[in-house]
Amino acid sequence: MPYRYFYDTEFIENGETIDLVSIGVVDEHGREYYAISTEFNPDAAGEWVRRNVLDKLPAPGDKRWKDRSTIRDELYEFLVSPVRKKGGTHPGERVELWAWFGAYDHVAYAQLWGTMPALPKALPRMTKDLRQRWDDLGRPELPQAEDxxxxxxxxxxxxxxxRWRTLEKQRQSVGWKN
Structure with missing residues (x-):
């Protein structure tokens, strides 16, 4: 059985680089991880990011503001520790990452380790895309996000x-294997 994580990142991008602002991760069992990078440049953010992302962040003194290396280390432990507790010998084969428009989030997440080859073997090399799953299942009605x-x-x-829980119910009702 895979151990599934659902995540999102907020970032600043300029067409050449993606600069992580924050990352939030939840697993199927209710565990959560959230961190805000102390290393992004808010002056590089466009108006939309300033208004919709930066204005919603907790105050800079909040303990969730962390440097990227701390985020990287904590995130790694958050992702692999449940698999290790279950006695997995190859935890990376069981960890699944899911995101809406997963390609964007995967780049922001993977860059915490630097280059792609530096991503630890215990972590997935891809993020599964909820948006694609939604398309494949005929775009069923999904729950709305809270404002x-x-x-x-x-x-x-x-x-x-x-969203994933709703899509899983839909997948099972149509008999789609995976």
């Missing part, structure tokens, strides 16, 4: 878990 969740990485991650 306070929009463009908040942890709120969006929670919403991704709700």
């Amino acid at each position: 306070h969740e929009l463009h908040d990485a942890l709120g969006d991650a929670r919403h991704n878990l709700r």
Whole structure:
């Protein structure tokens, strides 16, 4: 059985680089991780990111503000520790990452380790895409996000878990194997 994580990142991008602002992750069992990077440049953010993301972040003194290396280390432990506790010998084969428009989020997440080859073997090399799953299942009605969740990485991650649960019910009702 895979151990599924649903996540979202907020980031600043300029067409050449993606600069992580925050990451929120939830698993199927209710565990959560949320961190805000102390290393992004808010001056590089466009108006939309300033209004919809930066204005929603907790105050800079909040303990969730962390440097990227701390985020990387904590995130790694958060992702692999449940698999290790179950006695998995190859935890990377069991960890699944899911996101809405997963390609964007995967780049922001993977860059915490630097280059793609530096990503630890215990972590997936791809993020499964909820948006594609939704398309494949005929675009069934999905739960709406709460207003306070929009463009908040942890709120969006929670919403991704709700989306996945709805899509799983749809998948099972149509007899789709996977």
